[in-house]
Amino acid sequence: MEGSNLVSASTIAWLGAGLGALFGFVGQRSHFCTMGAVSDILAMGSWTRMRMWLMAIGVALLASGSMHLAGWIDLSKSIYTAPRVPWLAHLVGGGLFGVGMTLAGGCGSKTLMRLGSGNLKSIVVFAFVAISAYMTLKGLFGLVRVNLLEPFAWQLGSAQDLPSLLAAGTGLPVRTLWLALMLAIGGGLMAFALADRDFRRPEPLVSALLIGLLAAAGWAITGHVGYIAEHPETLEEAFVGTNSGRAESLSFVAPYAYTLELLMLWSDTSRTVTFGIATALGVVAGAAAAAWGRGEFRLEGFRQTSDLARHLIGAVLMGFGGVTAMGCTIGQGLSGLSTLSLGAFITFAAIIAGCVATLKWEYARAMRD
Numbered sequence: 001m002e003g004s005n006l007v008s009a010s011t012i013a014w015l016g017a018g019l020g021a022l023f024g025f026v027g028q029r030s031h032f033c034t035m036g037a038v039s040d041i042l043a044m045g046s047w048t049r050m051r052m053w054l055m056a057i058g059v060a061l062l063a064s065g066s067m068h069l070a071g072w073i074d075l076s077k078s079i080y081t082a083p084r085v086p087w088l089a090h091l092v093g094g095g096l097f098g099v100g101m102t103l104a105g106g107c108g109s110k111t112l113m114r115l116g117s118g119n120l121k122s123i124v125v126f127a128f129v130a131i132s133a134y135m136t137l138k139g140l141f142g143l144v145r146v147n148l149l150e151p152f153a154w155q156l157g158s159a160q161d162l163p164s165l166l167a168a169g170t171g172l173p174v175r176t177l178w179l180a181l182m183l184a185i186g187g188g189l190m191a192f193a194l195a196d197r198d199f200r201r202p203e204p205l206v207s208a209l210l211i212g213l214l215a216a217a218g219w220a221i222t223g224h225v226g227y228i229a230e231h232p233e234t235l236e237e238a239f240v241g242t243n244s245g246r247a248e249s250l251s252f253v254a255p256y257a258y259t260l261e262l263l264m265l266w267s268d269t270s271r272t273v274t275f276g277i278a279t280a281l282g283v284v285a286g287a288a289a290a291a292w293g294r295g296e297f298r299l300e301g302f303r304q305t306s307d308l309a310r311h312l313i314g315a316v317l318m319g320f321g322g323v324t325a326m327g328c329t330i331g332q333g334l335s336g337l338s339t340l341s342l343g344a345f346i347t348f349a350a351i352i353a354g355c356v357a358t359l360k361w362e363y364a365r366a367m368r369d
Helices: 009-030 034-044 049-068 087-103 108-118 120-140 139-149 162-170 175-194 202-225 255-262 275-293 305-324 331-339 342-368
Strands: none
Touching: 009 087, 009 108, 009 202, 009 275, 009 342, 034 087, 034 108, 034 342, 049 202, 049 331, 087 305, 087 342, 108 120, 108 275, 120 139, 120 255, 120 305, 139 305, 162 175, 162 255, 175 305, 202 275, 202 331, 255 275, 331 342
8 A cells, every 4th residue: 555645634524525525415315324224114014225224335335345455545554453351341332332322313414414404303312412522531420431341352362353363264365365254245235136136226326426436436546546545744654634634534423523623622733624524514505405406405303301301312322333343334334344353243233233122112112102
């Protein structure tokens, strides 16, 4: 992976904003939503939106893996592939995020899309996800994460992406395993999605393709355009404009916290708009454009205090769970899975399990009432 010429953080931020705007526009138009996809299966037996998700994952994996194998990006330099796997944090964080997004009516990306379409509930959810995420990164909730959850981890002898793990166990070349797994998993997910005639309609099919490509584009922006092999100030490699200092793609929990921090410390000139912050703001703008274009923009607020309480609890759980699990439905379920990270598979399974359990509890309660 060759480093680019010195690029400014503002360039990466603007590219991130454009990427986020496209994601928000496509997501709003297609009603792309993990919680909605699970709900459709449980309530109506419809797999169309879940097939969109699986198709997007397959496309993201194939596109990201191809860039990785071509040397354009190095996915081993992302936050997802470290040799240490905090499995309990992935399980608990992912499960709580799944519960929280169900209570709050959608995950982090869906909250931003709803905010762009005029849903005032999402302002409350955004604020409390941001506060909870910040407290989990640097505050009170962080004590729970660091002291009670993260100590339970597997220390692997290699990076935690599946090709590296299998290479360590079999002796086969990592590149060969990357190609094989990328084609098998990515191609398998795409084949499953395309097997359904209803999914092959233009809107869900094209939307899934675009969302998968946008996740891959995030890696290209931070891992290629923003990559500097030797920064002139530190003489070390750098990923310009990222909060983690490593390659990043789409993710929508920790950027909430960084957005809140930037707004609170605006006069601190050392604070800048990063790739994560810019993508989050871009999603709001893109969703707003889509909503206005279809006449779907409308102001909507809480009708009952119980609805407010439900959203507040869900937002707090999403903030804590998303940071603890190192990602959300997009951060781990799309970007993370495109790296074939073991932690991403654990987290995404836990998110789905938390969502399913909460939806079934809600359906049972509704039947009793």
